[in-house]
Amino acid sequence: MNENATIDMERDQNDGQITYANDVIATIVSVATAEVDGISGIAGGGSLSGILAKGKAPRGVRVDMNGEDVKVDVSVTVDYGMPIQKVGRNAQENVRKSIESMTGLHVNQVDLHVVGVSFEKENQEMQQSQKLALSIEEEKEQAIAEEAASLEQENTEVILDEDDPLEEDDADGQQDAPEDGDEKLEEPSSEE
Numbered sequence: 001m002n003e004n005a006t007i008d009m010e011r012d013q014n015d016g017q018i019t020y021a022n023d024v025i026a027t028i029v030s031v032a033t034a035e036v037d038g039i040s041g042i043a044g045g046g047s048l049s050g051i052l053a054k055g056k057a058p059r060g061v062r063v064d065m066n067g068e069d070v071k072v073d074v075s076v077t078v079d080y081g082m083p084i085q086k087v088g089r090n091a092q093e094n095v096r097k098s099i100e101s102m103t104g105l106h107v108n109q110v111d112l113h114v115v116g117v118s119f120e121k122e123n124q125e126m127q128q129s130q131k132l133a134l135s136i137e138e139e140k141e142q143a144i145a146e147e148a149a150s151l152e153q154e155n156t157e158v159i160l161d162e163d164d165p166l167e168e169d170d171a172d173g174q175q176d177a178p179e180d181g182d183e184k185l186e187e188p189s190s191e192e
Contacts, residue, residue, distance in 0.1 A: 020065070022065065028098050029099070036087060040120060043116065
């Protein structure tokens, strides 16, 4: 395995060479693979931002260079429910295009190894649908509570609007206080 690939630029200019480290090609492979819908990650690679920040070659990616020819092996996990053949072909093509357009190297082969299936996306979708169901239920409960409060307020307004409820007998059968002009009964005094 060659550590770095040297590209001879003599065909265009006579003043130098371009050398690519395997880590550079491996990083291109990681990014191009992760861009494909249905690929949940590079096997053993951790987060892509962590790989790029550390500047290390991603685990799960192997690059062999022979002059301008490149062979790539990449191990991935695929989202559950995705058509693996289609996702794999899309990943191979995206890796090929990315390497060739960025470096000018010729990609002979892209071997994609599906080493796992991820349920993370399905779990997230399930959690989102549960949250949605809960929020709908909470909205219903809130609407019921608001309706109950509204009905209670209407009942209170109706009671306050009735004509002078003090003129009628109380529930215990006693008449309410007399109005002006009614005779008042004097209570005996207790001064003896």
